[in-house]
Amino acid sequence: MTSKTLTIALAAKKLRTKEVSSLELTRDCLRRVATSKLNAFTTVDEAGALRSAKEADKLIGSGKAEPLTGIPLAIKDVISTKGLRTTASSKILDNYIPPFDATVIAKLKAQKAVILGKTNLDEFAMGSSTENSAYGATLNPIDPERVPGGSSGGSAAAVAGDLCLGSLGSDTGGSIRQPASLCGLYGFKPTYGRVSRYGLLAMASSLDQIGPLSKTATDMKVLFDAIAGYDRLDATSIAKPLPKAKDIKKLKIGVPKEYFESQGLSKDVRKSVEAGIEKLQKIGCQIKPVSLPTSPYALAVYYLIMPVEVASNLARFDGIKYGASTIDSSKTLADVYFKTRSKYFGAEAKRRIILGTYVSSAGYYDAYYGQAEKARLVIARDFERVFREVDVIVGPTSPTTAFKFGEKADDPLAMYLSDIYTVPINLAGVPSVSVPAEPVGELPVGMQITGPKDADLTILNLAVAYEDACQKGKS
Amino acid sequence: MAKTNISPKDVARIADLARLELDAQSLECYADQLRQILKYVASVHEVTDQTGGDDNATTPHHELKNISREDGVADDNVGTEELLRNTPSQTGDMISVPIILGEKV
Numbered sequence: 001m002t003s004k005t006l007t008i009a010l011a012a013k014k015l016r017t018k019e020v021s022s023l024e025l026t027r028d029c030l031r032r033v034a035t036s037k038l039n040a041f042t043t044v045d046e047a048g049a050l051r052s053a054k055e056a057d058k059l060i061g062s063g064k065a066e067p068l069t070g071i072p073l074a075i076k077d078v079i080s081t082k083g084l085r086t087t088a089s090s091k092i093l094d095n096y097i098p099p100f101d102a103t104v105i106a107k108l109k110a111q112k113a114v115i116l117g118k119t120n121l122d123e124f125a126m127g128s129s130t131e132n133s134a135y136g137a138t139l140n141p142i143d144p145e146r147v148p149g150g151s152s153g154g155s156a157a158a159v160a161g162d163l164c165l166g167s168l169g170s171d172t173g174g175s176i177r178q179p180a181s182l183c184g185l186y187g188f189k190p191t192y193g194r195v196s197r198y199g200l201l202a203m204a205s206s207l208d209q210i211g212p213l214s215k216t217a218t219d220m221k222v223l224f225d226a227i228a229g230y231d232r233l234d235a236t237s238i239a240k241p242l243p244k245a246k247d248i249k250k251l252k253i254g255v256p257k258e259y260f261e262s263q264g265l266s267k268d269v270r271k272s273v274e275a276g277i278e279k280l281q282k283i284g285c286q287i288k289p290v291s292l293p294t295s296p297y298a299l300a301v302y303y304l305i306m307p308v309e310v311a312s313n314l315a316r317f318d319g320i321k322y323g324a325s326t327i328d329s330s331k332t333l334a335d336v337y338f339k340t341r342s343k344y345f346g347a348e349a350k351r352r353i354i355l356g357t358y359v360s361s362a363g364y365y366d367a368y369y370g371q372a373e374k375a376r377l378v379i380a381r382d383f384e385r386v387f388r389e390v391d392v393i394v395g396p397t398s399p400t401t402a403f404k405f406g407e408k409a410d411d412p413l414a415m416y417l418s419d420i421y422t423v424p425i426n427l428a429g430v431p432s433v434s435v436p437a438e439p440v441g442e443l444p445v446g447m448q449i450t451g452p453k454d455a456d457l458t459i460l461n462l463a464v465a466y467e468d469a470c471q472k473g474k475s
Numbered sequence: 476m477a478k479t480n481i482s483p484k485d486v487a488r489i490a491d492l493a494r495l496e497l498d499a500q501s502l503e504c505y506a507d508q509l510r511q512i513l514k515y516v517a518s519v520h521e522v523t524d525q526t527g528g529d530d531n532a533t534t535p536h537h538e539l540k541n542i543s544r545e546d547g548v549a550d551d552n553v554g555t556e557e558l559l560r561n562t563p564s565q566t567g568d569m570i571s572v573p574i575i576l577g578e579k580v
Contacts, residue, residue, distance in 0.1 A: 099557040232544055300516040311493060318494070320572055322561035333575045334494075342496040350495055354486060354505055355512060357493040368516070375522035413511050 008071050008165045008219040015060050015070045022060065022070030025165075026053035026114050029072040033116065033163045038139045038148075040157040042077045043085045044117035056112040067222045068113040074164040076155045077118035078125050079210065080199035081105050084115075088201045089133040090123045092344035093323050102199020103234070104168060104210050104227040111226055116164050119154030123346045124314065125175055125203045127151050128418045131409050132348045140183060142442055146402035149179030155213050156183040166214045166223050170200055172207045173302055174397075174422025177434035180213050181397035181446020184436045186220045186463060187213045191453050192429035193238040195224075196231035204309035205236075207302075207426040217435065217463040224460065238454075245457035246391060248465045253280055254290035254390030262296065264399040264417055268440040273396045276437040276447040279469045280394065280462070288390055294375075294382045298424035301379060303416060304372035305427070307356030314353055317341065351412060380428040387452035392459055396421055397434040397446030421448060431456045433463050436470075481509050 006014075006025075014020045026049050033044055049072065056070030075081060078088045080098035082105070087093045101109065108115065122132035130138040130153030140148040141161035148157040152169030156179035159167050169176040171189035180187025188211045195210045202208060212223030230239045255277060260270060281287050319325030319340030326339040345353070359368035386393060398418060408415040425432040430453050434446040449466075451459040483502035486509065490497050497505065555568050564571050 096561055099553045099560065235542060294522055297518055297522045300519045301522065303512060303516050304519060315494075319563060320570060322563075325563035327564045327573070330573060333573050336573060337494040338496050341494050345495070350497070350501075351505060351508065353493045353495065354489050355509060358481070358485075358489045358509065359513075359516075361489065361492065368513075368519075371519050371523045372516075375519045378522050412508050413515060416512075 006165060007216045008068070008214065008222055009216065011071055011165055012065070012067055012069075016065055022053040022056040022072075022114060023050065025070065026050060026072050026116070029116055029164055036161060036163055037144070038141055038157045038161050038163070039136050040119055040138050040154045040161060040163055041074070041117045042087055042089060042120050042135050042154070045084050045115060048084065049114050049116050052109075052112060052114045056114060059112050066111040068108060068111040068226050070112065070114060071166070072114045072116050072164050073108065074116050074119045074155060074158040074167040075105065076121055076152050076167070076169045078121055078170055078201045078203075079105060079168060080201070081115065081118065084118065086118065086201070087135070088124045089121045089135055090344065090346065090349065091134045091324060092317050092340070094134075094344075096323050098199070100199065103196035103231045105199065107227050107229075113226070119152070119158050119167060121154055122151035123349050124201065124310070125151040125170055125172055126310070126348045126352055128174070128178055128415050129403070129405075129408065130154060131405065132346060134346055137405060140402050142184060142444060143402065146404050146443075147182065149182035149398070149402065151175040152179050152213065156180055156185055156187070159183070159185055159213050159215060166212060166219050168210060168223070168227070169213050170203075170208055170210050171422075171426065172203050173306065173426050174419040176211045176213060177422050177432060177446065177448060178398050178419060180434040182402040182444060184439065184444030185213050185215060186217050186436070186467075187211065187434045187446075188220050188224060188460065189425065189432050190224065190228065190456050191238075191431040193236050194242065194431070194454075194456060195227050196229070196234040196237055198231055198233035202313040204306040205313065206309060207306060209426075217460070217467040220433070220463065221460045224456070228456075242456055243454055245461045246455075248458075248461050249284035251285045251392060251458070251462065252390040253277070253285045253287050254386055254393040255287060256290050256292040256295065256386070256393055256395060258292050258295045259395035259421060262399065262420060264420065265396060266400045269396050269398070269400060269445050272438040272440060272445040273394075273447050276435070276466075277394055279466060279473070283465050283469050285462075290386050290390055290393065292382050292386055292393075292424075294379045295424050297375065298379055298427055299416065299420050301372045301375045301427060302419075302423040303355075304359050304368050305376060307352040308360045308369050309356070310349075310352045311356030311360070314345070314349065317345070348412070376427050379424055383424075383428040383430060383452070392449055392451045392455070392462065394447060394449050397448040398422075401440050401443035401445060425450055429453060431459055433459050435463050435466055481506055481513060
């Protein structure tokens with residue numbers, strides 16, 4: 001019995017029938033992590049994982065197992081875990097040990113899920129390849145010469161490389177969906193406010209959302225169910241319960257023409273996504289061409305709003321309260337700020353802090369940040385208009401398959417363009433999943449399904465129906 | 476339209492505001508990259524032309540209202556000792572910092 005072929009749903013079943021214990025599953029995953037060359041983890045918590053596994057086995061023995069009891073999971077290293085090092089893959093938090101759990105972690109622990117450790121990411125979740133990590137890049141398990149995507153690249157590689165059964169990531173402009181796409185997984189960015197951000201190290205607070213990465217659509221649903229819900233500790237958390245899912249077979253699916261007109265879209269990815277749309281048609285969904293005329297501008301809007309929030313959020317790293325510091329060698333307070341931040345922030349973090357400071361500074365605010373905020377609303381309204389015509393929209397998750405290391409590392413703009421399909425969704429705050437489409441050769445392709453605000457359960461159910469249709473196609 | 480011909484000197488001024496020290500080579504490199512990025516993001520004006528002068532337009536979360544919660548003591552607070560465990564420099568149960576008065580910030 002190995003974890004390699006297991007999904008969360010199957011493992012939960014085997015745990016309940018005592019075919020396997022959580023301790024066996026956990027040991028198997030830890031063995032695999034120890035010999036893995038993917039660099040998916042920043043910190044492995046062997047002792048903690050084994051302890052949780054034993055507790056989980058007791059709970060299962062008493063017949064009180066919940067869907068994630070005893071399931072070995074991996075957590076993006078930007079989510080606070082009490083007593084377990086949380087670095088955001090930045091040298092500035094190299095030794096930081098959170099004194100509290102993020103709400104999502106508390107929820108996983110309440111179910112007695114097993115947390116194997118923390119996964120690698122682009123520093124402070126800024127990047128699309130995991131090459132910006134202070135702890136080295138993560139490799140794509142499908143082709144180790146290629147990036148796993150980012151910023152949740154470690155969380156994606158850990159699942160795709162069979163080092164765990166599922167993982168949590170965070171998504172500010174595509175950081176769950178793009179790595180899911182590049183590693184052949186399911187990934188979900190929920191409606192803004194549906195999963196608590198308490199304990200998530202903030203990148204851009206109006207865009208950030210925690211969500212799952214998994215091998216199957218059913219697992220994605222199980223993970224979402226576990227972490228979703230109102231939280232008084234997050235002021236943007238939504239208290240109203242999620243509405244029920246719509247009938248999948250009656251869904252009207254919009255295909256925005258702009259998604260297929262963009263120059264950067266690879267022909268192979270296009271073909272693969274078109275085949276995926278045909279599968280949705282076979283389920284019984286009605287396909288309708290629609291238009292999202294503002295979507296080509298979304299990336300420009302994103303790269304004005306996000307850096308301003310980044311500059312503001314990363315101002316807290318000053319070498320005084322926590323994290324790495326030059327305080328012992330600095331003579332004045334200002335010196336601590338300058339030296340600490342300059343020494344321990346990586347190049348991309350600095351680039352975005354400077355960009356965000358520039359476009360929000362006196363004299364430039366109105367021309368840049370102010371305009372972007374207005375444009376953001378136009379984009380959100382564009383989505384609202386389309387969702388009066390159709391129930392969900394479908395398109396590619398990423399314009400290309402996984403690219404090679406170094407290919408875009410020296411050209412920030414080229415790297416930013418790999419998020420062209422994912423960022424509009426964060427600007428509008430709507431929910432979106434990436435599901436695997438037909439691969440191009442060995443390389444996975446993702447299809448993105450997006451719904452209006454609070455249609456989380458509808459698009460998750462559609463992902464499950466799509467997965468079923470793909471399975472039937474194979475057998 | 477704001478200028479997009481940002482110079483290394485501009486970057487130095489902004490870096491100072493953001494409490495970052497950059498060497499001459501980094502200033503050149505960031506200036507060059509910021510020029511490209513700012514040229515790209517300038518297209519945002521083509522979108523705002525469609526707002527019809529809606530100056531109150533802000534984020535799509537604009538329907539969010541200020542919320543308040545009961546003014547009580549939470550029982551899940553983190554204690555002083557635990558909080559100070561990550562502090563780089565401390566004296567007793569206080570965070571200590573270098574001299575503040577008299578310096579140029």
